[in-house]
Amino acid sequence: MTRVGVPSEIKTDEYRVALTPAGVRELVDAGHEVLVQAGAGLGSSLSDEAYTAQGARILPDAAAVFAEAEMIVKVKEPQPGEVAMLEPHHLLFTYLHLAADVELTHGLAASGATCIAYETVEDSRGRLPLLAPMSEVAGKLAAQAGAFILEKPFGGRGILIGGVPGVPAARVLVIGGGVVGMNAAFIAIGMEATVTVFDRNIDRLRELDIAFGGRADTVFASTLAIEEALPEADLVIGAVLVKGAKAPHVITRAQLGLMKPSAVLVDVSVDQGGCFETTHPTTHTHPTYDVDGITHYCVANMPGAVPITSTYALTNATLPYVLDLADHGAVAAVQRSPGLRAGVNVAHGQVTYEPVASVAGVPYVPVEEALGLTSTV
Incomplete structure (x- = not known):
């Protein structure tokens, strides 16, 4: 016993x-x-x-x-x-x-x-297998939270993630195509955003392309490709995982200057140190902060909200x-x-x-x- x-x-x-x-x-x-x-x-x-x-x-x-x-x-x-x-x-x-x-x-x-x-x-x-269920939850929440934080009263640009007839939808970048990234993309697609998913594994990109049925773009995650996409992004979801290790930085502080004012970064990798250079952990009570005019959402226990x-x-x-x-x-x-x-x-x-x-x-x-x-x- x-x-x-x-x-x-x-x-x-x-x-x-x-x-x-x-x-x-x-x-x-x-x-x-x-x-x-x-x-x-x-x-x-x-x-x-x-x-x-x-x-x-x-x-x-x-x-x-x-x-x-x-x-x-x-x-x-x-x-x-x-x-x-x-x-x-x-x-x-x-x-x-x-x-x-x-x-x-x-x-x-x-x-x-x-x-x-x-x-x-x-x-x-x-x-x-024990990370997967919370990654599924966190990925879905990342898109929900990002859509919410894009609203002007919460620090965002004041843009509706799905747009309306005659007005374009938000452009959402998902960096990392694992369990978190896939679930984030599915929810963003469901909210009618324009979605691009970045990953360095070509086989994974093929799998995602099939899973999304052409409803999202997949791009190899070179530094240049991410940098070129940032000026058009309204919401960036960081979903990078290196098994058991600290997450690498895929967006630097200098690159924030490429982004639109009050664009939103959601870092789901915050538990592993964060995949944005400017990440630091936040809570559900105080979820966001501003760096160089970019709104950051870096809650360290996102699934705890549900x-x-x-x-x-x-x-x-x-x-x-x-x-x-x-x-x-x-x-x-x-x-x-x-x-x-x-x-x-x-x-x-x-x-x-x-x-x-x-x-x-x-x-x-x-x-x-x-x-x-x-x-x-």
Whole structure:
């Protein structure tokens, strides 16, 4: 039996929770104990009674959850007070995005806990199954938010994204054609914007061209191609992902001068450091800021704005992995699963994900060495 703890999320404007009552039921039926902090699900319209009805035990605060649980399941990266409660016997399973947060990397290493990041867990085809559902949500929200922020009272140019007869639609650039970019483009297309998607993978551009059915342009993402498109752009959505690493800058501060006054930048890559040079994290309460006359929307937990959708989508994706870790323990589960092995970012005081170690300036230790695994799976 594993005691699985679900604390309340405390990041600003975060309303998601790591497990639904359905997830609790699956764990309890498998013989595990689930400890849920009082009120943890309220932001997602899930009452304590909904959890206890499926076998969870409600604890009064995060300290009680961390003290009793062996495995901590969260949504967002632990905040400083949560890092302080981690101990070497803990297994932490959550989004970490450590490439953008050196201080957190050092804090998790100092805790001695084993920390598995949702965003670097892989499936058998090298895809990111636990990042995908939130990328879908964030991509769709990026287009919605961009359309909203384009309105004059919110800092935008004062343009309707879909236009009207006789007046052109907004020009939307989506930089990055992965899950975020594809979903952003689909929503922008649905709102009748004029959409161009940039990516450096020709095969991916072919796939997108088929998926869009000719309703959007696809362009190879050279620096010159992006630069030439910026003067006509009303909205630019940054959707660049380098697996587990810091996002590269695809628009520099100098290039902002090419854009129309009050054009809008939405950076979905902000969790990985941002793909615009002028990006810094914002919140849902204060989502935008201005740099050189360009409005930036860089909310670091975009899916938190739609917690009911996001919480259920996340639990659907994470639950099989949560069950595997609870059933077998971290070492055995990681030994069995190449995908989970790729998710281990920190273990026993060592950084076990190479891009994170490089950014943090600490030695990279292979997960096999840190956890005492055999080298094959």
